[in-house]
Amino acid sequence: MKRWRDYRGALLSGAVLLALTLALPYSSALFSSLFPELERPLYLQESFARLLLSHLAIVSASSLIAVSLGMGLGAWASRPHGQAFRPLLDSVLALSQSFPPVAVLAIATPLIGFGEAPALIALVLYGILPVVQGTMAGLASVPATVTEAARGMGFGSRQLLLKVELPLAAPVILAGVRVSVVINIGTAAIASTVGAKTLGLPILVGLSGFNTAYVIQGALLVAGLAIVADQCFEGLARRWPSLPVSA
Amino acid sequence: MPRTSPVILFLISAAWLAALGLPLLSIAPNRLLSGQGVSLAALLHGWRYALLVPALVLLAAPWLAACAPGRGLLLLGSAMLSFALLALCGEEAQWQSAQDGEGLLRVSFGGGFWLLQLLLWLLLAELLRGMRLRMLWLSAALAPLLWLLERGRLDALSLAQEYRNHQDSLALALGQHLALVVYSVLPAILFGSLLGLVAYRYPVWRKPLFSFLGVLQTIPSIALFALLIAPLAWLGAHWPQSGIAGVGRVPALVALTLYGLLPMARSSFAALTQIAPEVLEAGRGIGMSAAQLFFRAELPLALPVWLSGVRVTAVQTVGLGAVAALIGAGGFGSIMFQGLSSSALDLVLLGVIPLVLLALLLDVLFRLALSLLKVEP
Known part of the structure; x- marks a missing residue:
């Protein structure tokens, strides 16, 4: 019973998003009363469910790649043989903070071409950074006394990483993954400017055609999706609280 | 710093790979067509072989990075290479535009240029790590860029053309x-x-x-x-x-x-x-x-x-x-x-x-x- 309570926010927002996606196709009357001047008050070029699914597909593919690469890179930079690269990674991370995700998208596109590919590459590139940062910070936060004790008990360095350090670092890593995924959801919406089929499409079509109803429909779903993802991580973070380790 | 840091070696090998494998410039017949990549090797002739001097200094990094004067030399080498690449691109753009009668030709930086510059600057930051007044030295390394801009040596590049138009x-x-x-x-x-x-x-x-x-x-x-x-x-x-x-x-x-x-x-x-x-x-x-x-x-x-x-x-x-x-x-x-x-x-x-x-x-x-x-x- 207690397990569900942690995911209350996620379930609630998920239900709202699902209801919204299913109800929007029937909301023509509502939007035409809100915007009587619009001839077509409902975005019909693509179904909202389809846009939502393709948005989810592009975000999960890029996040999956970003999380595995980012955790690998972060863990490697925290090992003795990767330690020398830490300052370099820190400079790259600091530099990337002044590089907005839109800029990565904008530069990737003319180099790679329009469509899903540049969006995917830009999302992966930008998504890696918070994960690396979270992994490095998480592993650094594991107290030396704990790793010493584990080594004393005969843990090899591989076992130490997998069974002691990563589980203890998990909450901080999870926070990094959360940032990465939430940013990716927003950037994927903007990626419809470069031809990726995402929930940003109704927003952009609406903006260029002065159709505020389209804009609202797209924006509601994008905002909903981001909140659902964030609430899922909130639930995970509650299930997986940082262990009270006394140094 | 007795041992050569693997970071420096990694950055320099990556820079060599970028120089050999990626186009330094991209030349397009006009603004809207996509360009043809031109590698660094294709651009080297005549006095431009002098570019190899700082590049060879960097190649000697495994021996140089171990002592302080050697690191100074590396620092100078990477700053000079960054500047020389820029000057080379500017000059090639000028020459190419002069060849083109209609003035529609566009010479832009290629992927190799951006990657090389990024790697060289990360190398500079790595070499200067722990030094006092690091920011000041890094900004001093920007001075040649300002000089090239001021003398109009980069004007023929597409980026500068876009700047003038906009x-x-x-x-x-x-x-x-x-x-x-x-x-x-x-x-x-x-x-x-x-x-x-x-x-x-x-x-x-x-x-x-x-x-x-x-x-x-x-x-x-x-x-x-x-x-x-x-x-x-x-x-x-x-x-x-x-x-x-x-x-x-x-x-x-x-x-x-x-x-x-x-x-x-x-x-x-x-x-x-x-x-x-x-x-x-x-x-x-x-x-x-x-x-x-x-x-x-x-x-x-x-x-x-x-x-x-x-x-x-x-x-x-x-x-x-x-x-x-x-x-x-x-x-x-x-x-x-x-x-x-x-x-x-x-x-x-x-x-x-x-x-x-x-x-x-x-x-x-x-x-x-x-x-x-x-x-x-």
């Missing part, structure tokens, strides 16, 4: 972007700090306040901008003399201010809670009034953490401001999206480069201010 709109975009940042960061500082103060003084408000701001921060920028259009358009229609409209600057400012609230509230809350209770006890003990305690003890002690919150807010706002161009608020984003829609990479870069420079500049200024307060950011 000079007016770039100046306009700079003004718009600065206005967006200033007029949204200032209210965010004011209201965010107030919210942080409320969370500090009234613990009951803490959780709902930060959850609400967290949800607000979660909403992607494009969605928040878009959701503000309808209510603000309604407000504008019912109150025409206010000048409020659904698209343009007002929704952008409102959304950017809302985004700034969380980092500001969080940092001012953290700034106040990190003050040791003993300090406040001592202040009370020597008979300070509540107001004195706030202005003489709490405020100065909270300042560094609060200021790093301002830094995060300002840098974040510069980046988010680019998205505001989609709802017609102008700024560097408008140049970027204009380039994107005509798939002209150099126009995109003309929007992105000043955007990143502005964010970096703000970042450096705030870090400088923080280091003057003698604390780590």
